Amino acid sequence: MNSGTIRTLVATVALAFATAGVHAGSVSWDMPNEYPATSLQGETDQFFSRRLAELSDGDITITHHFGGALGFRSRDQLDAVGDGAVPLANTFIAPLGGMDPLFLLMSLPFLTSDPQEAKRLFDVAEPHFNTVLERYNQRLLYSSPWASSGLWSRKELADSQSFAGLKMRTYDANSTEVFRTAGASPVQLSWADIVPQLSAGGIDGVLTSIEAGLSASFNEYTPHFAAINYDSTVNLATINLDVWNGLDDAQRALVQQAADETAAHAWANIADAVAQSYEQGEAKGMTIQREVDPAFRQQMADNAQPVIDAWLKQVGESGVQILDAYRQGTSGAESN
Structure with a gap:
């Protein structure tokens, strides 16, 4: 059995487990992030999982894997989510420029000088990111900014x-x-x-x-x-489209609400995070x-x-x- 076949089988099994919980009335997801739990991105992911657990009364839970614990670098995670190896991930997008040059937008040099300008740039580009992500069998949950x-x-x-x-x-x-x-x-x-x-x-x-x-x-x-x-670049948290479509309407609404609140929280707190740092x-x-x-x-x-x-x-x-x-x-x- 070659390595490509093995990867396909692993992704199929992982996706089956990810969607099986949906039909049982509860969902449990693994979520990788290359950055530490103490980083802005780690803290943002934990905010998301807490809000999702609260909104769903514990029916949708996330196990975090920070610091590349699952073996995925940011450059690997777009395919990992799209193939179903993991149901969702929070990914630093600059290393994905070889997959689509749009992922280099937020790291264009000296285009933005602070988080406010970065937010305006991302808002303009978000529909374009959604189009690219759909080609990779996933959809955006939330953006999470880095300090400049x-x-x-x-x-x-x-x-x-x-x-x-x-x-x-x-x-x-x-x-x-x-x-x-x-x-x-x-x-x-x-x-x-x-x-x-x-x-x-x-x-x-x-x-x-x-x-x-x-x-x-x-x-x-x-x-x-x-x-x-x-x-002033960003991470994007994305979810596999098959996993998303496997949720019922109520579950999708809860996930989207938690994601929207997470994005608002992340962008609102970036300036204070810089000052504290x-x-x-x-x-x-x-x-x-x-x-x-x-x-x-x-x-x-x-x-x-x-x-x-x-x-x-x-x-x-x-x-x-x-x-x-x-x-x-x-x-x-x-x-x-």
Whole structure:
């Protein structure tokens, strides 16, 4: 029996178990997430499962598997949900750009500078994400934002010259190209691979948010953080369409209500989470640049424009529509 057949059988059995509970009047799901239980994404998932259990009087329960405990990286989870290997998952979408370039939208460099702008961008793009997810046999439950990405480093990064030869972690094709252009030596790493590389000296910097880095104790290796606001990306929690369609109307309504409340909770609390993370980092002895030199950031943004142009060529007219609508909304918000 070849490996493809085995994977198919595993997915079939997993889907059968996931849907069997529906017909018995109760549902129990396994939900992977590559990030720790203490991260924003982990806490968001736990909010969702608590609300779902409360709304359903305990009839719909979720067992969480944080930190890649089931062996799935974020790049694996789109297929894992679509194939039915797991009924649902919360997935960092930037590594999925090879499956569809739309997944790179939220990590386009310097397009958003704070969570409010990220929310406007996601709202514009959500119908497009729904279309892509349906092709992968799943539907969106909720989006969950990350704090804006900055740079963790062993030494303070004072200016563009500091990037020369810097061995650093990036998380998608966009960020890899941007920092290569800046003179760094970037390597695209999944979340679970970062700490081993830091501890072994394989990398000296990490592109991620302040909150995410603290959740994995990056401060023990890289005590400097610069809030360059590179992007404000998201995770998407999705559910297998066969599992969703196997629910009765009342169950679907409860799941959707819990999901809507979870998204509202996640987006409403992101600013406070960032402020708390800065305080926690400084209490741990970190050096945090909450604001970087505007000229330095603008230079980075100028260097990144070819990445956005290349993305637009990949995506086509829908990408132009998304960015035009977002920029119009951003201009309108700034003028109010």
